Amino acid sequence: MTVLVALPVLLPLLAAGLSLALGRFADIQRALGLLVLGGIIVDAAVLLHVADRFGPVVLQMGAWPAPFGITLVADRLSALLLLISSVVTFAVLIYSIGQRITDYGRERSSTTFHPMYLMLCAGVSLAYLTGDLFNLFVAFEIMLSSSYVLITRRTTATRVRAGMTYVIVSLASSLLFITMIALVYASTGTVNLADLGEKVHQLPDGLQIALALLVVVVFGVKAAMVPLHFWLPDSYPTAPAPVTAVFAGLLTKVGIYALIRTQTLVFSHSESWNLMLGIALITMIVGALGALAQNDLNRLLSFLLVSHIGYMLFGLGVYDVIGLTGVILYVVHHITVQAALFLVSGLITRHTGTVALTRMGGLAKAAPMIAVLFALPALTLAGVPPFSGFVAKLALLQAGVGAGTWTAYAVTGGLVLTSLLTLYAMARVWTRAFWGQVKAPEQDPDPTDELVVGTATSNRPMVVASGVLVATSVVIALLAGPLAEVSGRAAEDLMHGETYRSAVLGGAVE
């Protein structure tokens, strides 16, 4: 039973190994990837069910009880995020398989893409599931290093700079992460998260606060929290669509997840936590304004991504059950919709041959399917009801109003404003790219560059994959009831760490 917790990590790793070893067999690579990622969806669903019904599923690796060995934990939060992430990774895999077949033909195998993609999935899964701070670092490294490869794959002169920015900033934050782990270990002598939850509280207050804030900075870089976000809009938009989709959908969310997990399980919060609300507000506004200044579709979406990270920080800053419920709902919604948007952006750039909005036009007429596929997630992201973004936003608004402090009110106002700006940004994309005179697709400016393809060929797997994600976000809205219930219970768990702690430490600690 408990082995199910490890499968989302070990299976993709195994598949990545096989995929590398069988690098010459394209079909086997594809089948392997789809099989494994599809399997993880099922696995994650089972985990979510079990975790929700019977409490966290805990796997003590190597049969060494926590805090000696490494513990994997699937509680409601991790299982839920795992489930939604695996749906996204699965859809994106379909998309990129479709894209590769269209562009290079069926026979073309890759010793890079499939293994790296599977590794990325393994890293993401591990980040959600691990109950160990150092193992979390390893998870981040698996995830990030495969992302480095994916973002610099087939890099061209125009894009190599962006890849460097991404890699270097991520590396720097990884080094801060390891530094943080060293400090944690130096002061507590443990790296098990559940154990840390008990040991950190024995530290003097000042150290607890400093440590908590250091953790915020470390994960803040990965989560693209303002002012640690600058790298993101400079780098994400330069990767090919499926890569950006999975980056935007998942990687920042893993940072958010790590923030939520550590800040709830390990640290307790005092008035200094209000800082988080301020950061949330700035993040929302700076991101949204950034989006308005862009003419490049992908950059615009990237800035919106930053902006909406602010929403999640806001819920975390409110730090109560409804706030965390809102965060969880928002993360779930945002993973899907942001990935969907980038996939559709890929379809758009394929169709138009450009990423510049002012050079597009009349897409609603020329490509109605793309128009629908863009409009739905765009509205969802803007938080227009009845889509999933609205549901999550409502919970956050309730949290903000219920928090009862002026800071919270101010940020709630900021959230409303950001919603409006998001809608504005999306509407501008619509008016520029989808309305107006139909423009002829531009020629591929650089055939070696995968970023802009401009083939004007639509490809069924790509459209289907985008459709799957869009549909998923609709389903999330439809299932808002049960989803909110689970998120609520997950938030309840987070606020009271005992469930997690006793599940992990069990009888191991006297």
Next chain:
Amino acid sequence: MTINLTMAVVLAVLYSVGFYLLMQRSLMRILLGIVILGHGSNLLLQTAGGPPGRAPMLGSAQPEQMTDPLPQAMALTAIVITFALTTFLLALAYRSWTLLGHDEVRDDLEDRRIQRLERRLAESEEDGAEELEKEATQ
């Protein structure tokens, strides 16, 4: 348990040098900065275990004399990971060299464009969107 002053100074120097190199333009310098930061963090991890002692090999010393093995294991992992990423960044530097003829991290063009726009907007009275469109169609 407290880290001794010598180690503290070493750490301060390694981190300072690493950070300084990190903020340079030459990718090779940045890379060296990362390597040095890696050294610093590994050393920090190791010293986080406590003062020096005997190697944690059973039979060669008493358990009380041994240094804490866990940070060593973690540092070992960190060393290998840093090495892996160093080689990757090296390859990236090389790729940058072959593509661009230099290995510098220059500023982002799109951002520069918006800065130009910002300066022009500050001078003129025009609408930003129109300006953007104008520029894009140029």
Next chain:
Amino acid sequence: MTERITRRGRLLRRLPMVAWLTLVWVMLWGTFDLGTLFFGLVVAVFVATLFPNPAIRTNIAVRPLRVLQLAGYLAWDLVISTGRVSWQAVTQGPNAPAGIVAVTLRTDSDHITAMVANALSLAPGKFVLQIDRANRICYVYSLGMRAADAESVRQEVLALERRVVRAVGSPAELVLVSGTEERA
């Protein structure tokens, strides 16, 4: 050149290598028992088979006594030369003179040349800067020499060659070096 190497011959040829590798294994473990020896043999054969070396034409005849003699000479030379060079370092320092002398070896095989060069390079003061294998010339760098010392450097190198050939050279080579010795 394209002589057919039998399986047996190949195995035989690998024997010194296998022996050396087994020795290394055993010395690494430091336990001279049957188990270690056995596994050492397994590992040695494994390595030697998996990564075979190409066959070489030259026969290396090892004469243990002469090898020991050579080792002793080298050790002594190492100590003496160290002392001499250290003295120069302290006294002459930045102005220490040096020279590069061409020495034509009498033997003509890769491994003797290499061993002479190695042996020469072990002790401080001299080393082979450049080899001209085709013309059997070693260009020897010698620290602390004067212009007039060129011939004596040459003789020293040739003497070393003789010692090396005596230790590991083939009979033919032995003839070569001893022949010159008589003439000199």
Next chain:
Amino acid sequence: MTWVFIVTIGLLSVAGLLVLVRLILGRTTLDRIVAVDVFVTVIIAGTCAGMGWLQDGSNIALLAAFALLAFIGSVSAARLVEKKEPYR
């Protein structure tokens, strides 16, 4: 015996620092390569002496690996210099 080891390691430390001076002064890259090589040897020697001091053989593999492999770095660096710097 302790003082013997202390003196040994003390002398080696001084040697290491002197080598470091050459490493920084240069003047050519090859000087630095030589210095690095010597530095490694000093570390090996120091480690060896430390092993004797503590009567602890756990570093033996380290020495072996190092004696065999440390020169790889110097060799490759030397080759680079040989290629990079112009011929006479």
Next chain:
Amino acid sequence: MSLLDVFSAVCLIGGALSCLLGAIGLLSFPDVLARLQAATKPQTLGLMLILIGTAVQLDFIYASGLILVALFQMLTAPVMAQLVGRAAYRADSIRRDTLVVDELGDRIERERRDR
């Protein structure tokens, strides 16, 4: 102190001294070639002495390894010296004013003129 200890002490201190002298040579000699002589070789001697000195102090289980280390060092040090020296000569990073004889240089000059 037993006789063995005295032997080991002599080896250790001698080795360390050798290393130190090598380091001094590394600092004081004029060019790469000379420094190479002064530094790498005394280091080898020094290392070997220290290895012997230590091996005497340790169990045989470890001592045998030390012998190997010495062997390895003797195998690799000359190779490194030759490669560095050759590189120095080729890269022309030597001081010619301290060279009293240069038969290699003479021959190269000759060949260049002939070509």
Next chain:
Amino acid sequence: MPLLAFVVVHLLVALALPFLARRSTRAAFLTAAVPPAAALLWVLAQAGPVLSGRTISETVEWAPLIGLQFAFRLDALALLMTVLVAGLGAVVLVYADSYFTRGGGDARRSAPLLLAFAGAMLGLIFSDDLITVYVFWELTTICSFLLVGQAGLSRESRRSALQALMITSLGGLVMLLGFVVLGETAGTYRISELAANPPGGAATAVAALLILVGAFTKSAQIPFHNWLPAAMVAPTPISAYLHAASMVKAGVFLVARLAPVFTDVPEWKLAAIAFGLVTMLVGGWRALHEYDLKKLLAYGTVSQLGFLMVLFGAGTHTGAMAGAAMLLAHGMFKATLFLVVGIIDHQAGTRDIRKLSGLGRELPWLAVIATLGVASMAGLPPMLGFIGKEAAFSAFLTGGRPDLLVDAVLVLGSMLTVAYSLRMLWGAFADKPELPRTKAKKPSPEALIPAALPALAGIVLGIGYPVADKLAGSYAEVFAPVADPYHLALWHGFNLPLLLSALAVTGGVALHLGRVQLTAARNKLPRPLDAQRGYERIMALLERVAVGVTGRLQVGSLPTYLGIVLLTMLAIPGSALLLRAAVPDDLRAYDNLLQIPLAVVVIVAAIAVLRSRRRLTAVLLVGVVGYGIGGLFIVDGGPDLALAQFLVETLTLVAFVFVLRRLPVRFTQSDTAKAWQVPKAVIAVAAGTFISLAAVIFSGARQAPPEASEAFIANAEKGAGATNVVNAIIVDFRAFDTVGEIAVLAIAATGVASLILASRHERRKRSTRVRSVPVKTPVKLQEEVRE
């Protein structure tokens, strides 16, 4: 669940319509008319019980945890609105078929969108839940955006659509905030429950004002009114339906709906009446000067919406009666007039007053229909408009002096209404001697009948005023019952309201007659405030702020970004540490003497790296740092660690050398910003010192030796079969880390391969391309090159 079913059926049919519209737009429009017609018929069939107070309620849970549910309720107000929404919806959809070019893009787009809009409107008016209201509210906004913009071919249509979207969304979001405040304060989002137990307190007042913002924007109240005239770029059926009859009523409807909840909130009433009055006057005034018939009607709508806002905002029984009657009346006559203008535009090719002449004789039936509509608008008996206005004047007669002031303004507003009504009729149909007679084709009955229907309804409901009275009275019951409730009627005797009505008509006629002088006077007036300019200014400012902020922050320079990361680290955790923690007092200089020489080596080499100009020198120095660290590991008692460190260091050195083969010998020094080196150094040193300080402080805070490590040492031999504890950790206790770590290695190697071998592929690709005949295919070159 009939209410929900009607909404859902609307939306589902709308989803299916595009496919039908592709075949035939006529079929699509006629099909689209069916659901609203059915809804209307069904709702009318329920009129009896509903009007007698037996409302129909439905609830569908969505996400109860966060108060999400679909709660529907059919009461008198909803019934009243259904007549407008569904009734006019069906009429407009039929009319639309004749208006749009058959099979054209606008028609194909509009049919499903109009139906979806009708569904959303139905959902909105049936809502008994604040969140449900918001859901449908925003859906109508989106439909409006798409309908106004159509294919977005002209810049004006894009701008207008965007303006409508932005303003109504702004209001919507503020309103949502108000809803949440209200809901969280009262503990329920159900409107009927809120009305039964109105909450009090400051939060409720705040909520009320926030909600009013939403109502104001949607119902085009000053200063948010300008999106409505701008939206007139939309095709006329859309203007008639969305921007006259139904959508713009949503704000007024909301005020009507929530008035019982906020009866005890004075701010609510005050704001609604004040803004309503101003809107009524300004709208009317602007309408007087428009030449475009549609714009004229649009400003008229603005004015009427202000009127309605006043009536519903008053929160009194009579006010409610008047409001309900006016709501109905306005829907009818404004729909009629828009459809008429649409026909004029369609048949005559223009709707400019300055170009139209003699149309009354050209299209007499149309003129008759228009006259009916105008009569109701002007409040002439026996039209429904007259009845409503009478009631409105009555509503403010019973109160104190402020109420009388309201009445006075209402009369003034009504004068303007009469004046622009006349202007409309005159402008469209009159013979203007200075203009040539306008030619116009005869409109089809399919166009005329839909226009006539609401006009007739206006007169029918006027004469059959008991029906209207029943409807309005049933809604008004939610307000505090008065002793002698007002009843709608054509004749109340000679009373003050009648006098005021007469006054309004007289004044209006006078204004129309003096229109030339009026326009001249207006042109002399300074125009301090123009809402349209204001909107544009704000949007331009937003643009400018966006570009300004982004241009300043997003500098695109990696060193800056990294510097900011470090500064953030110093500012946040750094300051926390400095302020709240103390350096432990058991500091030692060193633990092992050997640490000192190694430390010196590491420090000196590290600093020397900074100075080195040659790449290889720097690499070698970094190597020495690494070897030095390895030495420290040995001193610390970590042979495994040291071994790995040494090996990795050598391998790193080799890797660097491999790459340096192609890079220049020296670092390229193009760093122009020499001035930045000092700040960089300061930041670096501060950050490094912070980490070192943190290391000292944190390591000093440890209370006990780590349990885990003790357990490792105790279990290594028995449990993991290893006496080397570090190795036991790596392959057993924490083997999972190891698995992850080799994954990273594999990734890095793969990444290196993908980067380095790329140039080889490019070379091969180039050479194959040179050889092969250039063939243009959409598919990229398929070749044997593997990545």
Next chain:
Amino acid sequence: MTTTPMKRPSWTTWDAPAERWLLSGFCRDGKQRTVLLELAARIIFPTVLVLSIYLLFAGHDRAGGGFSGGLVAGQAFVLRYLAGGRMDDSAIVSMRPPVLIGMGLTIATTSAFLPLLFGGELLETAIYKFTAPPLGEIKFVTSVLLDSGVYLLIVGVVLDLLRTLGSGIEADVDAAERGQR
């Protein structure tokens, strides 16, 4: 960087040995060859491999383990590369590095699952001790399987680095010299 391709003086290739001492594909650059290095490599290469295998097995009780073993073995190949250029066919079993990496990863992950077959937990270790009379006591710890995966993978990684950073860049240099940038 853009050194004009000039005819190299003959003396740069004097060092090349007369015989073939190493089984390697070919050395791109004759002037890099040196008899000393090739001879040393011939001896050192297998010795280092033995050392690496020692480290792999000694890891349990002494310093070492799969990592160190793999790194050491990898450096043996680095030496081979430095001495003799590419080493495509220097082994009986020649495998592309990515395949080796993939195999290492597969072995390591599979070893995590193996204990499940015997009713254990993921990554659980079993220790088997038995005595074979002439050889003495032999201890087998199942975690050596993981270590072997690590070892293989790291060797693969180093080989891949040689293929890319080594030969790959060399090929680029050649291409650049041929003026085919």
